[in-house]
Amino acid sequence: MRVLYTWLCIFSTVCASTAGDVFIATAMRRIGDLGHFRRNHGSVAMVVRVLSSAGLFGGIFFMAIAFFSNLIGLSWADLSLMGPASAALTFVSNAIAARFFLHENVDRRRWFATIFVCCGVLLLTRS
Amino acid sequence: MTLRRYLVLLSIVIFGSTGDTFLARGMRDVGTIDIHHLADVFYALANPWVIFGIFSLLLFMSCYMTALSFADLTFVLPATSIGYVVMALLGHFWLHEHVSPLRWAGVVLITAGVGLVAGGPSRTEHPPAHSAASKSLQEQP
Numbered sequence: 001m002r003v004l005y006t007w008l009c010i011f012s013t014v015c016a017s018t019a020g021d022v023f024i025a026t027a028m029r030r031i032g033d034l035g036h037f038r039r040n041h042g043s044v045a046m047v048v049r050v051l052s053s054a055g056l057f058g059g060i061f062f063m064a065i066a067f068f069s070n071l072i073g074l075s076w077a078d079l080s081l082m083g084p085a086s087a088a089l090t091f092v093s094n095a096i097a098a099r100f101f102l103h104e105n106v107d108r109r110r111w112f113a114t115i116f117v118c119c120g121v122l123l124l125t126r127s
Numbered sequence: 128m129t130l131r132r133y134l135v136l137l138s139i140v141i142f143g144s145t146g147d148t149f150l151a152r153g154m155r156d157v158g159t160i161d162i163h164h165l166a167d168v169f170y171a172l173a174n175p176w177v178i179f180g181i182f183s184l185l186l187f188m189s190c191y192m193t194a195l196s197f198a199d200l201t202f203v204l205p206a207t208s209i210g211y212v213v214m215a216l217l218g219h220f221w222l223h224e225h226v227s228p229l230r231w232a233g234v235v236l237i238t239a240g241v242g243l244v245a246g247g248p249s250r251t252e253h254p255p256a257h258s259a260a261s262k263s264l265q266e267q268p
Binding site: 021022024025031032033034037050091094095098103104105106109110113114115117119120121123125 | 131191195196197199200201202204205208211215229230232234237238239240241243244247248
């Protein structure tokens, strides 16, 4: 059962982290380039605009879920399993989510980059 | 990509790595938190290293949001993963840790991934809705 709980935590960490990234990316895309926004409207208006974005708070909510499910997972499993498994799977799930939800152009170059980084993280943390 | 944008990506790497390191250093002082006393985690908030860590991660979050305002998620995530390489290099040259051949292979793979994604466009350009609609109208017989 402990193994099942651990993988449930990894699964929920990956899903919540991906959902958080997608929400934040959607919110920031709607606002546009923050550098341009600050130059045109000033820093205060930029902060107000960012903090009035509902998508941003949705993203932070999912990030909090990911943080706590990772924390709970760490109480059952070693960091050497939780760390690489959730980091590597999040790279892949983010690429898939970005393709379907953010309609990003995830071309062959980006897929190779994602897979290289994913394998690299696994090697760095497992050895 | 302008210099300012590369600096934003660099800040993500720096503040993300230092934030995690500060938190880990602080939690070493705090000690193990029992699963039955999870509220003890709030005592950690009084530790100066944890406070530095949270402050650093707040800066990381603001840089991360800035990067997502001008680049795709599938560009930002691999491009900023160079932080793993920086930590491995710091461990080897500063802390004199043993870095196995497998770890060096991991460093090479991450560097290759970062190089690949950095060589491509940072943003997917979506056509404006009205031009897409007019194009579809033009295509109709």
